[in-house]
Amino acid sequence: MNKAESGSLELGLQERGWRPAGNLDEAELVILNTCSVRATAEERVWGRLGFFKAQKARAARRGRRLRVVLLGCMGERLKAQLLAQAPHVDVLAGTFQKHLLLEALEEEPRAEGDAGPSAGRPTALSLTGREPYRFAARHSPGQPGEFRVFLPIMHGCDNFCAYCIVPYVRGPEVSRDPRSILEELAQLKAAGVREITLLGQNVNSYRHGELDFPGLLERLLPELPQFPEPTWLRFLTSHPKDLSPRLVALLARGGALCRQLHLPVQHGSDRVLQAMGRGYTRGAYLSLAEGLRKEVPELVLTTDILIGFPGETEEDFRLTLELMEQVQFDDAFTYRYNPREGTRAYLLADDVPGEVKQERLSEVIRLQRRISSRRRLERLSRLVPVLVEAPSKRGGDLLARTEGDETVVFPGPPELIGHFTQVRLRELSGHTFRGEKSA
Ligand code: SF4
Structure with missing residues (x-):
């Protein structure tokens, strides 16, 4: 779900003129879309917040502004703790008001060389109110090759x-x-x-x-x-x-x-x-x-x-x-x-x-x-349809998925990527099938 919601956000950002930064030194905005299902997922985000605090201070020293947004389930569950312990977060958005995020980002101009009014002060904006959940209209950024x-x-x-x-x-x-x-x-x-x-x-x-x-x-x-x-x-x-x-x-x-x-x-x-x-x-x-x-x-x-x-x-x-x-x-x-x-x-x-x-x-x-x-x-030697996904890490091979979402690797031309083909399952290596494209 987080992946789909991140996709929808990416689309919205693109529509408003944002572009992916080549590296962190060029970035004006970092968005952490978070998950609270397991403690380890939250611990990783706390680690990332520490890292971006340092990056934000570094950017400010160079006269640049880097805004940090924390979004999703952690924003919902740990609102008070985040407001108290992570004041370098510029926007805190929970589950129910994240549709307000794009507009909120536009409110302050992205001026070059501007360390920004929120630098060094408590979390600027909290979008953590409760209201009925809204589905975005689109969830896939529609990149070429995204099938x-x-x-x-x-x-x-x-x-x-x-x-x-x-x-x-x-x-x-x-x-x-x-x-x-x-x-x-x-x-x-x-x-x-x-x-x-x-x-x-x-x-x-x-x-x-x-x-x-x-x-x-x-x-x-x-x-x-x-x-x-x-x-x-x-x-x-x-x-x-x-x-x-x-x-x-x-x-x-x-x-x-x-x-x-x-x-x-x-x-x-x-x-x-x-x-x-x-x-x-x-x-x-x-x-x-x-x-x-x-x-x-x-x-x-x-x-x-x-x-x-x-x-x-x-x-x-x-x-x-x-x-x-x-x-x-x-x-x-x-x-x-x-x-x-x-x-x-x-x-x-x-x-x-x-x-x-x-x-x-x-x-x-x-x-x-x-x-x-x-x-x-038990399924070896069967001929199965697969959707070819990408080149495999092994040179010359392709990576594909079966109807059951299992991985198959087989030799084939890159033109097959994004298309269906028939593959005979020949061997099993760990959980991955090795196959052979049918003639
Ligand atoms: S409470 Fe959690 S584990 Fe239970 S059905 Fe809902 S999402 Fe699944």
């Missing part, structure tokens, strides 16, 4: 999982007007994009009036050109509680809708799932996964797994390993629990020792690697 793009369709989350900060910083679920989605889709089609990923914190919970997510897909799919080349459609991230039979049927139909689904399970123990407030049981998730495997045999199914939630016992952990074996995820994003202030779980004792969390996480990663390799090896 894989994100298209936000819903924003926010009403689920309040015990460990998660997202509902507090992103606010309640808001679904985008389908007319605005179709307008952006038309622009993307005109720009010749080949792959669109519909985005939302709970993308399949989309609901605009009577229109639900499968209904939206049914409206979008006929709009996607399939000749002379297809346009692929994906969506991210789905919540198990809203995975409807209609959505499964659409995935089974294939065509432009990629048979790929990221469906976070988070844990394999009912006790932990309940404490997390995930809204489903282990059994319910397993029956969803079983249905998906039966209805959509080609599906690439991936997940998120959170290890070390407060109170997680060895038995809870073993249940997670068993669930992974049962479902046979194609891949998993695995991470260890990290208390986030302001969440419900923050009030619980973080009682799984760090080294136990790490051991369990390592075991989960090892298991997933084995499963991922096994599932990929």
Whole structure:
């Protein structure tokens, strides 16, 4: 989501005459678009703020002005702390008023040699008020060669999982007007994009009036050109509680809708799932996964797994390993629990020792690697369509993506970049397929 929102901001800046700086010495403006999901992401931003404080002082000594903007979830969550500890930030913008940022940047002229009225004084402007979230009209800067793009369709989350900060910083679920989605889709089609990923914190919970997510897909799919080349459609991230039979049927139909689904399970123990407030049981998730495997045999199914939630016992952990074996995820994003202030779980004792969390996480990663390799090896020798993305780091080879968003490297001419082709999967190296273009 941050990437799409940064894209929209980049477009707005370009429309107002801003251009990317060649290097920091030329820059007049630095924007940090931040994420609060994990503590490590915030720690990195604090580090960057320290760096830009020094850069700003250096620019001022040379008679130049460098403005620093902090945008996004950290601006929402840590407003008071940032105002107190980072007065060199010129504009602080949260989630709900970032649409005011572009105008705010225009308010003070960008005079050459002007150290600026905000140099050395507290944060000049705070755009952190609460108002309904607004979707930008466009999210892709439309650079030449940009053929894989994100298209936000819903924003926010009403689920309040015990460990998660997202509902507090992103606010309640808001679904985008389908007319605005179709307008952006038309622009993307005109720009010749080949792959669109519909985005939302709970993308399949989309609901605009009577229109639900499968209904939206049914409206979008006929709009996607399939000749002379297809346009692929994906969506991210789905919540198990809203995975409807209609959505499964659409995935089974294939065509432009990629048979790929990221469906976070988070844990394999009912006790932990309940404490997390995930809204489903282990059994319910397993029956969803079983249905998906039966209805959509080609599906690439991936997940998120959170290890070390407060109170997680060895038995809870073993249940997670068993669930992974049962479902046979194609891949998993695995991470260890990290208390986030302001969440419900923050009030619980973080009682799984760090080294136990790490051991369990390592075991989960090892298991997933084995499963991922096994599932990929089963597909060797198949002929699959791929979208060619870029030259590979290995000279002469191309990097491409399968329908399941897996990486394939194969020898081929650079003219194929941005186009679909058929590749036979020949070998597996780590998680990457090596292939051969079909004649
Ligand atoms: S569904 Fe749960 S984990 Fe996902 S964004 Fe909402 S609160 Fe966070």
